[in-house]
Amino acid sequence: MSAEPQDRTFTNVADGNARVGFQAQEVHIEGGYHVSDDDPPERQFEVGLRYLEISAPTEARELIRKAIARGYQNSRADFYLALALLSGRTLQSLTDQELAQLAHVRRSAAQRSEDPWARGINAVGSLLDSLPQTTAETPDPAAIGVVVKEFESLTPPLQESILNHLEVFLAGPHQDWTWQRTFAAARRDRTAKDRVERVWKFFQPKPIPPREVPPPPIRTDAADFLRASGGSALFLVASLWVVYCAWSHSWLRSAGYLTVALGAVVVVARTGFIIKLAQHRRWVARQRLTFTPQRAPTQSDRFASAMDSLFDRYFRRYLPQDMAREAWLAETAGIRQSLRNELIELYREQAVDARRVAWLVRFLASDVKRRWLSGELKADPENSRVPSSTRAAFGTAVFALVVTGPLLLWQAFVEAPITTVIATVGVVAGARLAVRGWHATLFEHHRYQDDLVRVWQDYEDRCSAYDRWVRKLESKPTDEEMAHWLDCDRKILVQDTLRHYRLSAQDVIAHAFIEAPMPGCKRARVSRGPWRYSRYKLLLFLLTKDGVRQVTVTLDFETTGFGDQQRLTYQYNSVVAAHVVDARNGEKKLSLTLTNNPRDELTITGEWPGMPELGDDDRIASQVSLDASGLERTLHVLEGIAAEGKEWITHENRREHAGLRRLVAAMEG
Structure with missing residues (x-):
């Protein structure tokens, strides 16, 4: 017309x-x-x-x-x-x-x-x-x-x-x-x-589709591999020497102690890793929520400033009922800064208008509010929960190892005191190196897998939010x-x-x-x-x-x-x-x-x-x-x-x- x-x-x-x-x-x-x-x-x-x-x-x-x-x-x-x-x-x-x-x-x-x-x-x-x-x-x-x-x-x-x-x-x-x-x-x-329901859409920019967030790569080096492999080798050699000395003193009693000790070591290693991994996952989740990282370096100060304004605006708008705005901003300072840095790294090109990413900032602010209200934001991750049976097995295995380990060492010490002392030092040193090496390697591997799952879930949620926003703007x-x-x-x-x-x-x-x-x-x-x-x-x-x-x-x-x-x-x-x-x-x-x-x-x-x-x-x-x-x-x-x-x-x-x-x-x- x-x-x-x-x-x-x-x-x-x-x-x-x-x-x-x-x-x-x-x-x-x-x-x-x-x-x-x-x-x-x-x-x-x-x-x-x-x-x-x-x-x-x-x-x-x-x-x-x-x-x-x-x-x-x-x-x-x-x-x-x-x-x-x-x-x-x-x-x-x-x-x-x-x-x-x-x-x-x-x-x-x-x-x-x-x-x-x-x-x-x-x-x-x-x-x-x-x-x-x-x-x-x-x-x-x-x-x-x-x-x-x-x-x-x-x-x-x-x-x-x-x-x-x-x-x-x-x-x-x-x-x-x-x-x-x-x-x-x-x-x-x-x-x-x-008109009233549609005019505002004319002033909305064409949104930029969500981008996958690449998880931090696995951060292990040759030193971790050497500690894991060298410590395991030292622990195995020293343990075999202790077993040999104990076996020479009394093979019958040593066989019983060895059987219990080996089983306890396997159970302790398995259940202990599960418990420690769960603790690590809880620590990572809390760090994301409470730790405020340094601002990410950017190629465009204007874009970074615009993103700061968007995060401040939408986190001030999407706050739980009956909660003071300043308290909410303090409560979400860490996750807000992490999300801000993440988006700047994803959309840091000079030509990108921050308003085209506003839909994503708005979704993230509302999602943080939703998770806070549901308790999900402060709750432990699902994969960080340890069954009581695992904790019981760990305690029982530690008790068995505490009992049988000294008995087996005493058997070896009676047979060859000096050699047993040297072998024991090797067992302790090898175990310490192996635990540090395998801890860094296996934990980093699981961290990467967890990040892959989280990144994919976040990407799917953002794609859904993007589709909803695009459909809403279709009547522009x-x-x-x-x-x-x-x-x-x-x-x-x-x-x-x-x-x-x-x-x-x-x-x-x-x-x-x-x-x-x-x-x-x-x-x-x-x-x-x-x-x-x-x-x-x-x-x-x-x-x-x-x-x-x-x-x-x-x-x-x-x-x-x-x-x-x-x-x-x-x-x-x-x-x-x-x-x-x-x-x-x-x-x-x-x-x-x-x-x-x-x-x-x-x-x-x-x-x-x-x-x-x-x-x-x-x-x-x-x-x-x-x-x-x-x-x-x-x-x-x-x-x-x-x-x-x-x-x-x-x-x-x-x-x-x-x-x-x-x-x-x-x-x-």
Whole structure:
């Protein structure tokens, strides 16, 4: 659905030395307006039509003309070319070439009168024909009735397209019924298609998919292997020598002691490892929760700072009920820092926007809260629980070893005292080296396996969260919907202002808009499309024969709510000067000075203070934003008032009537 063009401005407004800043910005590649000269004419036409629907007629005219010139010739293309030529224009600004194109379009439509698009062109021609071409001319009610009937015979989409793009029909004899239709449609469509539930999604960046976290590699070296193998060999040789000496003294008793001791050693080694591994797993879990590691080094301080802000924001938001925020942050300091470092290592590329990872930070914060509430966060890991039977077996085996070990050593000592002492030292030293070596090797192996399981589970959970977020963003509004909703907001403001001042549609000679982003708002756009903002500052100028009504109001675009309103009424002769700067880069600035408030100066700019150097896509977006804003129309009105005062109304009517006569004459062939 199209939006009324000439009163929209996506430009900054700053009073004095004010600065405009943005909380977030996003450029959506998908759904953009990319087109090239090599694309087929059908594609050029469709992109041109999309530009027209967002009220960027300059780009629309160029693309639709190219498509027609390359062979895309039909009544649908002619209809939208006519709208693009007239959209947001004053009649006096039409060139002879454009008048010739309109004449050709109307002649072609006359030959296809049954085609719905051709009927739309004929209705546009009839509406133009019915407009008074001189100040003294009086409209014929019967002729107007015929035109209205012809217009109402069109399909609703064609009616809305004509009303939204041809501002000239909001004046003259058709003013009452066109404004009534326009306001009714704005009331109907302003919150249509679940606007409040969907608008916020337009400002969300495309999320980056989750990435697998590589677990720390196994950290064992040659020294650990030498300790394990050398200690085991020493322990085995020394133990065999003790057994040999004891066997030589009394083989029968030694056999009994040896059998019990060997069994006890095997049980102690097995159950002791299980118990120690469980303790190690509990220690690791607690370290992750309570230990605050050093900040991970990063290649991008900006990215690291943004990640800090995201973690702080979402952990402050997702906290257990009835728990102080500072206490919660202290409780989760360790795990929060670990997760922060983990994500910085995963997404540390310079080109990555931290906002694209915000969904993951939000999920992690909510997941930590969930695990804390369920007790899982502080509970021992499942694989760290040791059965009581294992502990009993360990205690029994230790007792058996304590009893039989000394008896076996005594048997050997009686047979060979010195040799037994040396062998015993070897047993103790070998056991110590073997335990240290095998502890490092086996524990590290199990740690790596545990990390693999944890990493895979975390990755699956994050993939599920990512899929849920992507599905939620699938209903993100299109740029055309954003443009139409904003246009509806504008029209509602016009209607409310008319009611406040108790004005009728016929009391309004002209109206103009300036729209600017509020400081700190979110902003986003599709590729090569105009910027859209989450909060606007709207300035409405209503021109009547008695003077100018200027209304300033803030708009929360996500909730559709209007904020505080300021109203200013002044005579035409109160406008002292309108200073316009038209820069080569597309930037436009206006300073409007009034006699009753000389400090009330308005600055309009197509860019914002301190913005970085523009790329090609940014330049196109800036030009389209100014085109879609209808700023040219607004400047035309304000400059005319500043130069001519109240006489501007008379002069403008004369100029428009002359332009209308040229247009009607051309379209009649």
